[in-house]
Amino acid sequence: MLVSDFLENGGSGGGESRGSSDSESGLSDLAHLADKISMYKQGGDDKQNELLSMVHSLLFSIHESELQAFRRGQCSGSCIRHLLVKRLRYSGYDAAVCISKWQGFDKIPGGDHEYIDVIMNTDTTGSERLILDIDFRSHFEIARAVDSYGALLNSLPVVYVGTLPRLK
Structure with a gap:
């Protein structure tokens, strides 16, 4: 879910946010993804x-x-x-x-x-x-990430333990 949501949304939330600065829609999409990640981090049995x-x-x-x-x-x-x-x-x-x-x-x-x-x-x-x-978090690191992506990255767990469906 985490990875597919990120990929389906283009990885940054919109075409205009691919540059060096964040756009309004890009920020809201990244904030939405960060909320979803927080939900999944707490969802383990x-x-x-x-x-x-x-x-x-x-x-x-x-x-x-x-x-x-x-x-x-x-x-x-x-x-x-x-x-x-x-x-x-x-x-x-x-x-x-x-x-x-x-x-x-x-x-x-x-x-x-x-x-x-x-x-x-x-x-x-x-x-x-x-x-x-x-070393889960490091798989999503990118060069020259904008601040909002860095915040999203920091919401990911360093160590992932979970089922495959939860990961998707």
């Missing part, structure tokens, strides 16, 4: 909030010496994700590092994205798949 709390505490407990064992050149976040999965599994979670890849087309470059997939057992639905991205 108890299991998602519990996992998010666990992830925060595990991330803060990682020491540099633990990362040395994973390093083969630059870490670029991958070694942190692998260490986090190891600790989540030790804590009883069914977690794995996943990689999503896409081919480039025309002027759109190809690439890949690494994230953590967690399967949570629930009483009602049996199991629920959660997406965990430890």
Whole structure:
């Protein structure tokens, strides 16, 4: 929902706000998106909030010496994700590092994205798949962002834990 709303609205709310200054309609669209994001940030259930709390505490407990064992050149976040999965599994979670890849087309470059997939057992639905991205906010950073976009960016969570439909 967050990403598709942003893309459907052209990423900035209107053609006239693509320049270096904010327009009235661009500001209102960004404010509307920021409100929606705030709503979604508070919309997680108890299991998602519990996992998010666990992830925060595990991330803060990682020491540099633990990362040395994973390093083969630059870490670029991958070694942190692998260490986090190891600790989540030790804590009883069914977690794995996943990689999503896409081919480039025309002027759109190809690439890949690494994230953590967690399967949570629930009483009602049996199991629920959660997406965990430890660097979620950085995927939306752009060069020379206007102030209102910066405020919108700051409303995004740094660490995302939630279902795929909630992410869309």
